[in-house]
Amino acid sequence: MGWLWAIIVGFVLGVIAKAIIPGKQHSPLWLTVIAGTIGGLVGNAVARAVGVGETRGIDWTRHLFQLVAAIIIVFVVDRLYMETLGKRKQRQV
Structure with missing residues (x-):
């Protein structure tokens, strides 16, 4: 159940994060979910290291760390x- 929750939070x-980052992002949804999940894990680790895990x-502080990490990673x-x-597209031409 922990991994399922991590994937939902990562999504x-x-x-x-995609909505906050200016401009158009071209990465597919599955890659965004993976990056968001990694951002959540990194944010949790930083929050624990700071003492607010x-x-x-x-x-709220932990969620802010997660969001900032997800924005950077996405x-x-x-x-x-x-x-x-x-x-890859340049090689095809």
């Missing part, structure tokens, strides 16, 4: 995807 984080009530993954896709 939500990835979609929110678990608090009473809603962990941005980087999209750039890498476009660089790889662009090189």
